Amino acid sequence: MALTFEHVTLGQRVLFGAGQAAENLVAEVARFNAKRVMVIASGAGAQVAADVSSGIQVAVNYADVAAHVPIEKAEKARAAAAGHQIDLLVSIGGGSTTGLAKAVAMTSGLPIVAVPTTYAGSEATNVWGLTEASRKTTGIDDWVLPATVIYDAALTLSLPVDLSVASGLNSMAHCIDSMWAPRSDPINQALAAEGIRALSHGLPRIVEEPQDLGGREQALYGAYLSAVAFASAGSGMHHKICHVLGGTWNMPHAQTHATVLPYVLAFNAPQAPDAAVRIADSFGSDDSVAGLNRLRTAVNAPKALKNYGFAEKNIPEAVELILPVIPASNPRKVTPANLTELLTAAWAGTIPVI
Known part of the structure; x- marks a missing residue:
């Protein structure tokens, strides 16, 4: 039987290397010529985020992260990004953190550099999810695909x-x-x-x-x-x-x-x-x-x-x-x-x- 299909490959930069997250992030911030960086990380991941972002200037550290991205959390993060005139989003953490960055990117068009610390995989998709009134809605939007993913296995060592x-x-x-x-x-x-x-x-x-x-x-x-x-x-x-x-x-x-x-x-x-x-x-x-x-x-x-x-x-x-x-x-x-x-x-x- 003849093969017939249509396939789309999403464009994304991937940097993979244990112990290299901080230096790779410095290089990516420079590549984007970003001046106003918003780092999104949960409170539990604050120290990891501080270590990874230690080589860059951070305009705002944002920690109000929740699972399934409640719409009110998304709106609050969007307002913070706009209020601080952010030009680059950096998410450091698991799927909830990446999801919040995507929610901001969806309405702002801001690029995302994702630094995952779990095996969630959200960082490599153009899929977003928001929860409102106990109903989760998902969709596809290329705006939310992180422009760069920085993988560093050393960042997962603390994951139980x-x-x-x-x-x-x-x-x-x-x-x-x-x-x-x-x-x-x-x-x-x-x-x-x-x-x-x-x-x-x-x-x-x-x-x-x-x-x-x-x-x-x-x-x-x-x-x-x-x-x-x-x-x-x-x-x-x-x-x-x-x-x-x-x-x-x-x-x-x-x-x-x-x-x-x-x-x-x-x-x-x-x-x-x-x-x-x-x-x-x-x-x-x-x-x-x-x-x-x-x-x-x-x-x-x-x-x-x-x-x-x-x-x-x-x-x-x-x-x-x-x-x-x-x-x-x-x-x-x-x-x-x-x-x-x-x-x-x-x-x-x-x-x-x-």
């Missing part, structure tokens, strides 16, 4: 092992969803497969030896690949589920993705055999779900939505909210009954199998 695992499995979800998302194509499938391989090698090394830079570099590399694949392929069933759960019930982003992932894979894999084989191969397994389950056991992955604030009584409402946003291209038809079954299993933490 459990959060490293959850964050890495969030990236794994980008990879797996990219195999059957609405704009999936052979290029982003290849990127996703390599991302799965890198993450499946890196995460166990982090668990076994948290200070192993090699394992953290593999996880960062995999996170970048996952995000590039996701930005091209679009948001599939897994992400639609998690965006609803996170935005409506304010659930922790990474842990929610890490928990839901195996259930979506088990749901879709039988109806997407080519993708399932590719995923299995990337795990070094004969079966995609077994390969993911084996990795999850090795890294003691998050297991049940009930452990992260989601109540069983909320499943009917979740089904009602999720069903309309499931992509029509999903390999398996999603119904109220089978979605209820999936969410019930994810809530309870039963081991998913095909």
Whole structure:
């Protein structure tokens, strides 16, 4: 069968090197000829942000960061950027920090230099998300794509092992969803497969030896690949589920993705055999779900939505909210009954199998 597809590769500068974040940031600020820099970092990440930005002049340090980017937080940050006549945004931290920078860039057109300290992957996508009245809205806008990403595995050394695992499995979800998302194509499938391989090698090394830079570099590399694949392929069933759960019930982003992932894979894999084989191969397994389950056991992955604030009584409402946003291209038809079954299993933490 002849290959026919349309693929878009987003333009972005990537600087990768352990221990080089501060000097790379100096070079990027100079390259942009920026005079008024706004550094966005959470209060918990203030020291890391101070270290990374020690070589540049900072007009304002901004720390009012929250998960899922509440609209009121976005408006406040936008006002701060305008009030300080900012000409460059620097985000240092995880997905929430990057997300807030994106919210500012979306309305201002300001460039972003992203310095991730987790494996979220948001830094390599043109996807934004905002939450208002307990409803999370996502969209695509090239204005929000960071112009530069500075990866430094040394910045992830302080990330606790459990959060490293959850964050890495969030990236794994980008990879797996990219195999059957609405704009999936052979290029982003290849990127996703390599991302799965890198993450499946890196995460166990982090668990076994948290200070192993090699394992953290593999996880960062995999996170970048996952995000590039996701930005091209679009948001599939897994992400639609998690965006609803996170935005409506304010659930922790990474842990929610890490928990839901195996259930979506088990749901879709039988109806997407080519993708399932590719995923299995990337795990070094004969079966995609077994390969993911084996990795999850090795890294003691998050297991049940009930452990992260989601109540069983909320499943009917979740089904009602999720069903309309499931992509029509999903390999398996999603119904109220089978979605209820999936969410019930994810809530309870039963081991998913095909």
